[in-house]
Amino acid sequence: MLKNVLDNKENYQPSLSIDCVIFGFHDNQLKVLLIKTKHSHEWALPGGFVPVDEDIDDAAVSVLYGRTGLKGIFLRQFATFGAVKRNSIDFSNRVLNFYGIPLDEGKWYTNRFVTVGYYALVDFLQAVPQPEGKNEIVEWIDHHVVPDLILDHKKILDKALETLRMELNLMPVGYNLLPEKFTIPELQKLYETILGRKLDRRNFLRKITAIGILTKLDEKKSNVAHKAPNLYSFDQDKYNEVVKNGLHQGW
Amino acid sequence: MLKNVLDNKENYQPSLSIDCVIFGFHDNQLKVLLIKTKHSHEWALPGGFVPVDEDIDDAAVSVLYGRTGLKGIFLRQFATFGAVKRNSIDFSNRVLNFYGIPLDEGKWYTNRFVTVGYYALVDFLQAVPQPEGKNEIVEWIDHHVVPDLILDHKKILDKALETLRMELNLMPVGYNLLPEKFTIPELQKLYETILGRKLDRRNFLRKITAIGILTKLDEKKSNVAHKAPNLYSFDQDKYNEVVKNGLHQGW
DNA sequence: ACAAAAGTGTTTTTCTTACACCCATGC
DNA sequence: GCATGGGTGTAAGAAAAACACTTTTGT
Numbered sequence A, B: 001m002l003k004n005v006l007d008n009k010e011n012y013q014p015s016l017s018i019d020c021v022i023f024g025f026h027d028n029q030l031k032v033l034l035i036k037t038k039h040s041h042e043w044a045l046p047g048g049f050v051p052v053d054e055d056i057d058d059a060a061v062s063v064l065y066g067r068t069g070l071k072g073i074f075l076r077q078f079a080t081f082g083a084v085k086r087n088s089i090d091f092s093n094r095v096l097n098f099y100g101i102p103l104d105e106g107k108w109y110t111n112r113f114v115t116v117g118y119y120a121l122v123d124f125l126q127a128v129p130q131p132e133g134k135n136e137i138v139e140w141i142d143h144h145v146v147p148d149l150i151l152d153h154k155k156i157l158d159k160a161l162e163t164l165r166m167e168l169n170l171m172p173v174g175y176n177l178l179p180e181k182f183t184i185p186e187l188q189k190l191y192e193t194i195l196g197r198k199l200d201r202r203n204f205l206r207k208i209t210a211i212g213i214l215t216k217l218d219e220k221k222s223n224v225a226h227k228a229p230n231l232y233s234f235d236q237d238k239y240n241e242v243v244k245n246g247l248h249q250g251w
Numbered sequence C: 001a002c003a004a005a006a007g008t009g010t011t012t013t014t015c016t017t018a019c020a021c022c023c024a025t026g027c
Numbered sequence D: 001g002c003a004t005g006g007g008t009g010t011a012a013g014a015a016a017a018a019c020a021c022t023t024t025t026g027t
Helices: A002-007 A056-068 A089-098 A153-167 A184-195 A201-210 A236-245 B002-007 B056-068 B089-098 B153-167 B184-195 B201-210 B236-245
Strands: A012-026 A029-037 A047-051 A074-081 A114-121 A136-142 A174-178 A214-220 A230-234 B012-026 B029-037 B047-051 B074-081 B114-121 B136-142 B174-178 B214-220 B230-234
Touching: A012 A056, A012 A153, A012 A174, A012 B012, A029 A056, A029 A184, A047 A056, A056 A074, A056 A114, A074 A153, A074 B074, A114 A153, A114 B114, A153 A184, A174 A184, A184 A201, A184 A230, B012 B056, B012 B153, B012 B174, B029 B056, B029 B184, B047 B056, B056 B074, B056 B114, B074 B153, B114 B153, B153 B184, B174 B184, B184 B201, B184 B230
Parallel strands: A012 A114, B012 B114
Antiparallel strands: A012 A029, A012 A047, A029 A136, A074 A114, A214 A230, B012 B029, B012 B047, B029 B136, B074 B114, B214 B230
């Protein structure tokens, strides 16, 4: 909470923040966890400050844990944003005003903040949005219909998605975004949603299985319209290995 | 200069710095511009602080300009480093001591600094290393034989090179690293040096020309041992277009 | 029985890799 | 004239893309 941070500002890295783009997948939609604070009509990415005795990567883990209750999640730094005008003094003053903090006391907060962007891939069903107090609404929002965001958060979100799309070429995705057991069509829809285009079913199957990270279960999805699709799970060892070593390269 | 910064610390973003990995290419070596300060036996990446009224990207441009006299250069942010122990208080104190700055006065400088890493690709022959004062030695050093670096600068350098290697798959490289007119073998050696492995001449030619960024000049390299190779230049429009739109993708 | 989604294989094309010979120049 | 690097083409293999029919299930 901002008030707490300001009261202990010597414990926080000055003028530095963390913003997290938390992706989830549900209803064939790529969703982003967004926060609406009552002092703003706009939404925001979940973010926080960096304790002076904490690595920035760990601070990002804390933000993620605080907002979703999840730990040990895929979380990756993708860019740092430090335009002079990225947080306007006007915005800062509105925030301070909302919390009833005198401008003088909130001076720490009104400078330009440089923010380090992280993106996370989480299991939508396991992540329970956790508002801090009554002033917050935390919601999963389809990335296609994100409302207006504060400051440069839209830019941060766009960059995160761009990075995720690029990293699809370097690593597999799905663990953390899908439930433990899933079907190939579900995985394909995840890829299609991230990439924003349709893929061929047969070619997708061949390519995704060739990576060698899938275990075909002796089980079919039940209670489903039409032909029951097979269930798969990730072979976690191989999955991690591939994430570590990377996928194909060009040159 | 640190003393100047400390005397005007309210003009600088607190606890934030910029470090630049400046790559050049010469003698078939990928070189990195490094600085040795007389107060240290180790070398350092050229870096600097961020004026509060300057975008971090612009601050990086300033660092590059200050060290090489070059502007309008390929410069890209690649990662931000913020481990708690990345700059030890021991190191900070030694620096302050060297400049004869009382510890008290230099308190601003002894906190953990978060540093934003940028890498640049510059034309070795056009970049004139510019030491700041007599306490500095600025030198191009073959990336294979970089000496011990201060703090986590080795890690920063490694990450820069890793990023550069990866980005070879996404964009062409050469403009800025090579003189205006160059030969295919030179360009190939650049690629080989960055990637750290040999490439097949014939396949390289096919692949690099297929990108459509090269203009074959009606001119051969003169005064050269053995058969004179053809000179090429980059078609700047197409080059920039490809850098913007990216190269091939996987999915 | 039919609509809707799932499963599966083959062919074509494209890209990648491997490989060998002749050419021009400086010494 | 010979050693050294530059220039060029082709054939084989691998990967990607295009494509259609059969199967299962709920209604």
